[in-house]
Amino acid sequence: MTYKDRLHCWAIARLLPTQQWIIVARFRSRSDADGHFQFLRQTIPHVKFEVVFDLSGDSNRLSSLARPSNPVSSPL
Numbered sequence: 001m002t003y004k005d006r007l008h009c010w011a012i013a014r015l016l017p018t019q020q021w022i023i024v025a026r027f028r029s030r031s032d033a034d035g036h037f038q039f040l041r042q043t044i045p046h047v048k049f050e051v052v053f054d055l056s057g058d059s060n061r062l063s064s065l066a067r068p069s070n071p072v073s074s075p076l
Contacts, residue, residue: 009055012037015048023054 008026010033016022024040027033033051040049 009053011052011054012040013050013052013054015050021050021052024049026054 007028010027010030011023012025012027012033013021014024025033025036027036030051037049037051040047
């Protein structure tokens with residue numbers, strides 16, 4: 001994992017109907033992730049999103065289909 005990839009460890013994951021998670025965005029800070037999470041929750045209320053701490057190292061946003069091993073759910 002490169003240094004740049006390690007900087008973006010907060011992510012927003014979307015729950016798919018097949019009970020798998022997909023990473024839709026990565027952020028440097030928890031507050032940035034929470035802000036974007038609130039925006040997504042308001043604009044797409046019927047879709048389940050979670051803020052997670054992800055160190056998987058997969059820099060491709062849409063190819064991470066496995067559920068993160070230790071997600072940190074947002075209290076929002």
